[in-house]
Amino acid sequence: MAHSDLNKIQLLPEHIIDQIKAGEVIERPSTLLKELLENSVDAGSTQIDIELANNGLDLVSVKDNGKGIPFEDLDLAFCRHATSKIENFEDLYKLSTYGFRGEALASIASITKLSCVTNQKGAPEGTIKIHGGEVVTLDQDKDILDVSGTSMYIRDLFYNTPARMKFIQSKTSEKNQLDKIVKAFLLTQPDIKISIKWDDQDKKVFGACGENLKKRVEETIKKNRPLNLVELNSSYDQTNFRVFLSRESSRGNAGKSQFLFVNGRLVQDTAIHKIILNSAYSLWPQGETGNYCAYINIPSERVDVNIHPNKIQVKFFEASKIYSLISSAIKDGLAKQRSVTTNRPTEQNLTMPNIGQDRQSKEVEYRSYDFDSSNSSLQNYFERLDTGTTTTEASQVDEINVINTFKDCSLFSHKEKVYLLNTPKLMGTWLDHLITNGDKTPMPLLVSQPLRPSKEISPSLSKELLAIGFEIDNIGENNYVLRTFPQCLKNFPFKEYLEAFLNQAKSISELASFLIEEQSSWSRQHKKALQDLSLPELIKEEIVVELTREKLLKLL
Ligand SMILES: Nc1ncnc2c1ncn2[C@@H]1O[C@H](COP(=O)(O)OP(=O)(O)OP(=O)(O)O)[C@@H](O)[C@H]1O
Ligand SMILES: [Mg+2]
Structure with a gap:
């Protein structure tokens, strides 16, 4: 031309x-x-x-x-x-x-x-x-x-x-x-x-699987080995997040099936991809990742799919909320699954440090006791305790046996004695101890966590919380995100406490003594608390009560 x-x-x-x-x-x-x-x-x-x-x-x-x-x-x-x-x-x-x-x-x-x-x-x-x-x-x-x-x-x-x-x-x-x-x-x-x-x-x-999405996921992404899928689900503010994560993992990306769907569309979103992989770190060994299928369902007016002719990218109007939902759904979901496994009423071994002055860590036996069974088997248990047949080796004499945990108390044996523990009081005392003596440096959360208090957080309360290391941001109406937590609470289930506290307590002084609902799933934290505090002190404060056989049978 x-x-x-x-x-x-x-x-x-x-x-x-x-x-x-x-x-x-x-x-x-x-x-x-x-x-x-x-x-x-x-x-x-x-x-x-x-x-x-x-x-x-x-x-x-x-x-x-x-x-x-x-x-x-x-x-x-x-x-x-x-x-x-x-x-x-x-x-x-x-x-x-x-x-x-x-x-x-x-x-x-x-x-x-x-x-x-x-x-x-x-x-x-x-x-x-x-x-x-x-x-x-x-x-x-x-x-x-x-x-x-x-x-x-x-x-x-x-x-x-x-x-x-x-x-x-x-x-x-x-x-x-x-x-x-x-x-x-x-x-x-x-x-x-x-x-x-x-x-x-x-x-x-x-074949059509109907409601059984897990079956389709398994059939679609399975390789030669079983995937052992973990399913997690969480909803917030009309947005639902559902994810299937494979327990099997390996290094690198080769051959992995990693899918993100928004309202049924396959999309690519590097930020969400990273959040999913980072949040599931407890499932996979360090440096490895596995397969995932993640589904976000969100009201269509909060997402724009019309930004690319191939419709592969989407734009969320409130991206940070979505990120928080994903991260907390995976982290909390995996933590919950772990605690369910550790609380299973079967005999298993846990690494648990000794309480009292001797804080040396050693392998101890965690024995769960079925409290629903008859009193006579309970009596048997104490008889065995009396004769020392529950511990077979002399080296285990000092062990703590958590016998069972209930809504607001737990039973444990230590040095051939049985104790009743007031768990909410223990948690309150522990929180008090940590906040009074611990390092309150604010630690940034990898991904901010959404908080849903039932009432507004006043600016003065917000300031008080900031002073002890909790930075909370209002992101519109009654929606808040937690950005930092005090360093000393890294082993403490602070999010649940904070949320419960924000919903019901009136002042910061109530935070320490605040009683939360689901104590029973927290036996791991109870043990950490017992490790941090001294047993004689706890007995003095009547947070822990020694139970004689007579006392216990009277209680029953
Ligand atoms: N498999 C099908 N069964 C029934 N109708 C179909 C089928 N494929 C296409 N059509 C009809 O042809 C129309 C044009 O299809 P086309 O894919 O070009 O556009 P669209 O699906 O409406 O939009 P887009 O370009 O975003 O895909 C559709 O709107 C639909 O009415
Ligand atoms: Mg079309």
Whole structure:
């Protein structure tokens, strides 16, 4: 083309505009597959069959049993900006479908050889063939069918825009991307039966799992080893976060399935990815990570999915709240699961330091006692205590046996004596001890934790809390976040205490003596408290009472 011709301003022909725009929507085979699958889901399908040849470059075929496209709209469906999913701009903010731009089919049609066979229930099949944006045939059959569905066959991607082919990366990378898209649909559509056939390989079928999402997650991301999935769930302010984490882990990212879905869409968000990996540190050995499938469901008006043509990134209007929800859901959830395991009423060994002056750490026996069983077995227990048969080795004479924990007391034996412990009082005294004697340097939380007090935190209370190391920020209305905690409370369940205190207590002086609800799950903290405080002192304060057999049987 002569240089002078290039200066002439002219409108581009429609088909070239389409091909340019197609590059924004269809970058590679995986985005093509994603668009077709989204359309099938939007059409209400309960079964979808996928077929791929040569990593999608030769063939991408998606057959569904959705509602089908009416024959009179069939050519329109492949025109740019033709959509049945939104009518006005406001609809964008209450989207219940994947598609909304009316661009995907037009883009696909302009850079491939496509054929589509579709019908609605009670109507005959219509077939359209389009090559490079040009309709080649458009026919309707005669036979009325009583089932609906759409089959799309897309061949020779980029055949008329070969320059785009150059951007296609290695075959492995294309295969990985396609695999990611298929998995994303498996993981978000457990109600749909989905089959996938790669080249000449056997078809893999994933049956509909309905409510049992865990089963679908297990089937989708399982490797050769069992994943041992942990499921955690948390909601806050109409936002729900659900995550499945594999216990198995390894170094690096190779071969891992790590998915984040926002309102059913696969999205990429580096910040959330890091928060998930960091928060689950207690599940995986240091330096390792595992698989995760995370689902955020949030009212659609609080998230914007219309910021990228590929709809892969989203923008949260209150991102910090989401980050806090995710981090606390994982950390608290894993901690709770650990405490449930350690409180199981079976015999197990824990590392627990001795109480009193002798603070040497040693392995002691943790024995749980079933208090629901009859008094006679309780008597047996004390008889065995009397004769010393509960401890088999002389070296274990000094051990603490936690016999059982209840809502606001716990029973333990120490040096052949049995004690009753007032746990709320113990926790109050411990907190008092820590705050009076400990280091109040504010320690920043890795991720701020949301606080939901039932009433407003006054500026003066906020100042008092700051003085002892708790920095609390008001982020609008009655929503607060905790940013720091005093260094001395790093082993103390300070968040629960603080929350309970903010809800009910009136002044800072009540914090130490505040009694919280769920004491029983805190036996680990009780032991830490006993380690920090002196037993004779606690007996003097009547926080711990020595129980003789007579006293105990009288109590019962
Ligand atoms: N598998 C299908 N079953 C039924 N109708 C379909 C199917 N695929 C496409 N359609 C119809 O064709 C229209 C155009 O599809 P297209 O994917 O181009 O746009 P969209 O899904 O509305 O928006 P987007 O461009 O964001 O995907 C859809 O709005 C829908 O009415
Ligand atoms: Mg679409």
